[in-house]
Structure formats: structure tokens, C-alpha cells
Amino acid sequence: MHKIKISNLYEDIEKSITQLKKDPSPVLKSRAVVEDALTKNEAFYGINTGFGVLANKRVSEDQLKQLQRNLILSHAVGTGDLIPKEISRLMLQLKIHALGIGYSGISKETFERLIYFEEHDLVPAVPEKGSVGASGDLAPLAHMSLPLLGFGSFWNEDGTDTIPAEEVLKKHNLEPIELQPKDGLSLINGTQLMSSYEAYVLEKTLHLLKVADLLGAMSLEALQGSIKPFDKRIHEIRPHSGQQTVAENVRNLLVESEILESHRNCGKVQDPYSLRCIPQVHGASRDAIAHCVNTAETEINSVTDNPLVFPNGDIISGGNFHGQPLALVLDYAAIALAELASISERRTYLMLEGHDGLPQLLMEETGINSGFMIPQYTAAALVSENKVLCHPASVDSIPTSLGQEDHVSMGSIGALKLLNVLKNVEQVLAIEMFTAAQALDFRKPLKPGKGVEEAHRYIREQIPHAREDHYFKDEINMAVRLLNEFDLISELPLK
Template sequence: MIKIRISQLYKDLARSIEGLKKDQSRIEDARQIVEDALASNEAFYGINTGFGILATKKISGDKLQKLQRNLILSHSVGTGELIPKEICRLMLQLKIHALGLGYSGISSETFNRLILMLDKDLIPAIPKKGSVGASGDLAPLAHMSLPLLGYGSFWNEEGTDIIPASGVLSENGIEPIELKAKDGLSLINGTQLMAAYGSWLLHKSLQLLDVADLLGAMSLEALQGSIRPFDERVHHIRPHKGQIRVAENIRTLLKDSQILESHRNCGKVQDPYCLRCIPQVHGASRNAIAHCIEVFETEINSVTDNPLVFENGDIISGGNFHGQPLALGLDYAAIAIAELGSISERRTYLLLEGHDGLPELLMEETGINSGFMIPQYTAAALVSENKVLCHPSSVDSIPTSLGQEDHVSMGSIGAIKLYDIFKNVEHILAIELFTAAQALDFRSPLKPGTGVDAAHTYIREQIPHAKEDHYFRDEISLAVDLLSDPQLLRQAGLV
């Protein structure tokens, strides 16, 4: 099987699923073990017994299909807003990849129906809330599986609305299927909601980390900050990998800066921490994200089903569905991402104070114009909201299943909070982006470092200099789009 890496998330998943279309021998072998177990008439959890606290109740052979069907229907109790289509698709892809590892015993018919749904872009609509992050993401994965039975809904092509699954299946000439023994349990046991949210956000964070360095360099130039704190020697005697990387990025971005040369002997001793400590703060977030990526890469290449089917015929009940590794990682990533926003807002504030020749609020005629005052309010509000959202979900646990499942991870709540934090930080950084670009305009004709200069030019092609108050929200939206634009980092020379 292909190892899925966060940096190549979508390419690796596509390759994995294409491989599974051609070779399903491991799935078929595991399924045969399940069939043999059924023939033995012994009790196997979830295959011919009830679930959770009902595990001691043996189910007769003529009711096994109904058992699996009831499992999906009874667990489809999610609530709240719907998960974005892109993450729903990723949940489906990760479920296919995990089942394809060959330790679940799912039937080929059910497995191939999942692949058919993915191929036809029939992406189930899944509510956000209802998982406690143990026994798998039961409710969300049950909603993902509902269309197999003809229930539930699919996203439309644009991901803006949902359509009843029954009608979509009929239009495509697809009949609902009957789940076989173990199929339903294999579908809903697993950490794919937590894993999809985390993988998606960690994948996006790889660009965000570099963009944060770029914005820090832009603000440093605009504020005539010192390059001395980024000296290579400083960081090699405290050699955290992230810190070293950030300092290197800043030095690259500031190369050949005319602005730096213009104030080299200005007598300023030290800059505020939000400039001077960019390597230490951004670097710590980089190290945290690197750790979380390691956790999530392990998870998305793992089997989180229960019970597990092994090649020698053993069927073992365990706890690989428990989301604790992800729950801790999601909380850690939330703090790391939030801190990028926190220090960014401080730089935005400094840019407005009128330091070293910059006009207050970054406009020439203030009073009639509020300038860039209020975007900083928005950044401050989002930073404050993130402080609340960063309270860890993983420290909580409420017993379920009449005490059988007496410790749960709450990782699904951490995943949803991380998404909200990430979106907030995108807007905080977007505000620094167009604020720093505005400030740099006032340093002309002096040029910043080559990397900053190229990025600034590219930004100005999308967002013009602001001479008076206007509808800033459009510029924030454009700036948010720029954060995920690979061309911005290419222009800056960071990729």
C-alpha cells in the first residue's frame, strides 16, 4: 500500500485508491476470514453480536444484514452545520484507504460502492456534531454511509447545497445495497472525521507557515526593523529546527534590502518582540505542526476499525478507534496556529502607530479617513476569539454506552475548533498582508529585500494602494485568497 503523506495528501490518496481498484486481494482475504468465522457459529463482536454495551447479545444468522442496516440508521444522529464538501470527500477517501489495508473484513460489494461514489463525485453530506471521538467517529461516519442504503443526502457539484441521495442514485441508475455481516461496523468504526479535518488543516498549514514568515519580513521592512536578531549564529546556539528555518527564511527575504541599508546606523538597540522574536515564535509553531504531521501521518496510514481481522484467522477486539492521539494533536495544532495570528496582530498594530516616518493609520489624510484603524479591530477580535477556542477538548470525557465506553477523546470537537481557529488566523494574516503592503508603499523609492519586493509587487497587482476609506472587506477577501496562492511564495523565493 502507498504511504499517505500530508505534504502530498491528495496525490497520495489518489494513487492509493487507483491501486485498490486494480488489486483487492487483501480485502478479499480478510473477508474470507469473516465468512469462515460466521460459519464457525462462535460469537465475534459486531459480526454476530450487538454493539457497545450490547456486545453480549448474540444475533442469529438470518438477522445479520438487518443488524448492520440498523447500525447505520441508529447511529445517523449527527447535528449542527454540515462539514464542508472538501472535507467530506477527504473522509470518504481516508475511509477507502483504511479499509484497503485489509484488516477490516468488509465485503467487496460495499467497498466498491464507496469507490463508485467517489468516482462519480457523490459526496455524502455529513453533520459536524455528534462524535465523542472514541469507538470511532460513529455518527459522522454513519451519515457518510447512509447513501449506500438509499438514505441521507449528497452535496451538489458546487458544494453549496444538498440533494436527497435516493433521487441522485436513481438518476445514476444505482440501486441501494444490502450490507453484509461486519460491513456496517467497518464503515463507522474509525477516526476519519478527526483525521480528515486534521490532515486537511495541516496540509494547508504548510503554506501558511511560510506566508507568516513572509508577512513578518514585510512588516519588519516597513517598520525599519533590524536584521541582526536573524543572524545565523544566534539560532545555532539554540538550534530548534523551526527557529533556524524561520531565521533563514527572513534572511532570504531581506537580501539586498535598500531599506535595511538606509537605517543601518540609526542607533536603535532593539525592536519589539513581535519583530525581534519572529524566529522563536513562528519557529515554535513550526515545530508543533511538524509533530502533529507525524501523528496524523501515522494515523491515516493505520487501521482504526474494531474488531480487527488478521491474516492467520484471528479476529481481535481492541481500541484502535480511540481518538486520543489525534485529540491531543488537534489541541496542540490549535495553539500553534493561533499563536501565528496572535503575533501577526501585534505587528499590524505597530504598523498603524506612525513609527519612523509612516503616517498614523497608514493614510495621509486622517480624521475624515479612519485609515487602517478598523481592520486591526477585526484582527484583535479574532485573536481574542481564538484564545477561547484554544481551550483543549482532549481534557474532557463523558462516559457513553452505559459505561462500556467510559473514556472518550472528544477529538472531533477539537477538530472542528481547529478549523474555526485556522479560518480566523487566515483573516488575521490577511489583514497584516494588506496593512504591511500599504506601509511598504510609504518607504518608496527605497526597495525592501528582493523576496519582500517581489511579493509586494505581486500583492499590488491584486490589491491597490488605499488613498482613502473604502469597502475594506473586499480587500480582506482578496488577501485571504492570496494566502493560499502558491505564486505568492514563488515570487518571494520561498519555494
């Protein structure tokens, strides 16, 4: 089975599904175990029993298919806004990947229909709220599964609207399928809502960590900060991996800096922490994200439904659906991301104060012009909002299923919050980007380090120097787009 890595998320998913199309034998072997179990006069949870608190109630053989259908319909009670199409697609893909590992016992027909949906970009529309992150992401995954039965809806091609599943199935000459015993449970037990949000955010975060180092270096040059706190020797005697990497990144970006040389002997002893402690702060976030990535990769390459079907014929109920491993790192990732924005906003603020030869508010004529004053307000607001969003969801638990499910992870809430934190962080970093670019303009004709100079040139090709007040929102939007582009950092010496 092809393993999925966050750093190569979308390519690895494609490889996994392609492999399963060619060789679905793990699915078929697992299903054979379920078929054999159905011939025995034994109780198997969710296959011939009720669910949750109803696990002790046997279901007759002639009702087993209805049991699975009822499971999907009864659990599709999600609410709130729809999950973004890209993340819903990830949910579907990660569910296929998990089922394909071969311990879920799903039927060939149901599995092939999921493959068909993915192959033709038929992405189910899923409400974002309703999971407590423990018995699997039940409600979201039930909504993901509704189109199999002809219910629910799919996203349209550009992700701006939804289309009833019944219409889409007819267009593709497909009939709703009849779920087989165990199918419904295999579909809705699992952590795919939590893991899809986490994978989506972490894949973007691995890029943003490098961008944050670049922006820190740009601001350092613009503010004529010292290179001394990035001395390799300092970080060798406190050898956190992330800290060392960030310090090296900044040193590499500032190679051949004329700005550094111009103030090397200026007599300033220390810079504010938002400059001096970039390696320590960015580095701590890097190390936290590395832990989160490790957990996410373990999770998305795991089997998280229940009961689990083993090759020797054992069908065992367990708790792999419990989202606690994800819930903790979803909260941790949000905190690590938020700190990148927190220190970024402080650097933006420093550049507006008018120190070291920079004009106050980064415009030569103020009074009639507010300059870069108000974008910093926005950054401050978003940083403050992140402080609220970073309250951990994982410390909460509310019993469900009449007490049978008496401890839950609330990881789904952490997942939704994490995406909001990411969006806020992107905006804050974007504001630092075009603020630092503006400040660097005032250092001419002195040149910054080669890496900073190259990034500054790339930004200036899209965002011009501001000489008077105008509609800054367009520039913030452009900066958000630029910071997410690989081309911004592709030629820079960044790890």
C-alpha cells in the same frame, strides 16, 4: 499500499484509490477471513453480537444482515451544520484508504460502492456534531454510510445544496446495497472525521507557515526593524529546527535590501518582540505543526476500526478507534496556529502607530479618513476569539454506552474548533498582508529585500494602495485569496 503524506495529500489519495481499483486483493483476503469466521460457532464482536454495552448478546444467523443495517440507521443521529463538502469528500476517501489496507473485512460489494461514490464525486452530506471521538466517529460515519442504503443525501456539484440519496442513486441506475456481516461496523468504526479535518487544516497550514514568515519579513522592512536578531549564530546556540528555518527564511527574503542599509547605523538597540522574536514564535509553531503532521500521517495510514481481521484468521477486538492521539494534536495544532495570528496582529498594530516615518494609521490625511484603524480591530477580535477556541477539548471525557465506553477523547470537538481557528488565522494574516503592503509604499523609493519586493509587487497587482477610506472588506477577502495562492511564494527562497 500507497502511503498518504499531508504535504502531498490530494495527489497521494488519488494514487491510493487508483491502486485499490487495480488491486483490491487486501480487501478480498480480509473478507475471506470474515466469511470463514461466520462458519464457526463462536462469538465475534459486531459480526454476530450486539454493539457497545450489548456486546454479550448473540445475534442469530438470519439476523446478521439486519444487524448491520440497524447499526447504520441507529447511529445516524448527527446534528449541527453540515461538514464542508471538501472535508466530507476527504472522510470518504480516507475511509476507503483505511479499508483498503486490508484488516477490516468489509465485503467486496460495499467497498466497490464506496469506490463508485468517490469516482463519481458523490459526496455524502454529513452533520458535523455527534461524535465523542472514541468508539470511532460513529454518528458522522453513519451519515456518510446512509446513501449506501438509499437514505441520507449527497452534496450537489458545487457544494451549495444537497440532494436526497434516493434521487442520486436512481440517476446512476444504482440500487441500495444490502450490507453483509461486519460491513456496518467497518464503516462507522474509525477516526475519519477527526483525521479528515486534521489533514485538511494541516495541508493548508504547511503553506501558511511560509506565508507567515513572508509577512513577518514585510512588516520588519516596513517598520525598519533590525536584521541582527536573525543572525545565524544566535539560532545555532538554541538550535530548534523551526526557529533556525524561520531565521534563514527572513534573512533570505531581505537580501539586497536598501531599506536595511538606510538605517543600519540608526542607533536603535532593540525592536519589539513581535519583530525581534519572529524566529522563536513562528519557529515554535513550525515545530508543533511538524509533530501534528507526523501524528496525522500515522493515523490516516492506519486501521482504526474494530474488531480487526488478521491474515491468520484471528479477529481481535481492540481500541484503535480511540481518538486520543488525534485529540491531543488537534488541540496542539489550534494553539500553534493561533500564535501565528497573535504575533501577526501585534505587527499590524505597530505599523499603525506612526513610528519611523510612517504616517499614523497609514494614510496621509486622517480625521476624515480612519485609515487602517478598523481592520486592526477585526484582527484583534479574531485573535481574542481564538483564545476561547484554543481551550483544549481533549481534557474532557463523558462516559457513553452505559459505562462500557467510559473514557472518550472528544477529538471531534477539537477538529471542529481547529477549522474555525484556521479561518480566523487566515483573516488575521490577510489583514497584516495588505497593511504591510501599504506601509511598504511609504518607504519608496528605497527598495526592500528582493523576496519582499517580489511579494509586494505580486500583492499590488491585485490590491492597490489606499489613499482614502473605502470598503476594506473587499481587500481583506482578496488578501485571504492571495495568501492561499501558491504563486505568492512559489518563486521565493522559503523553506
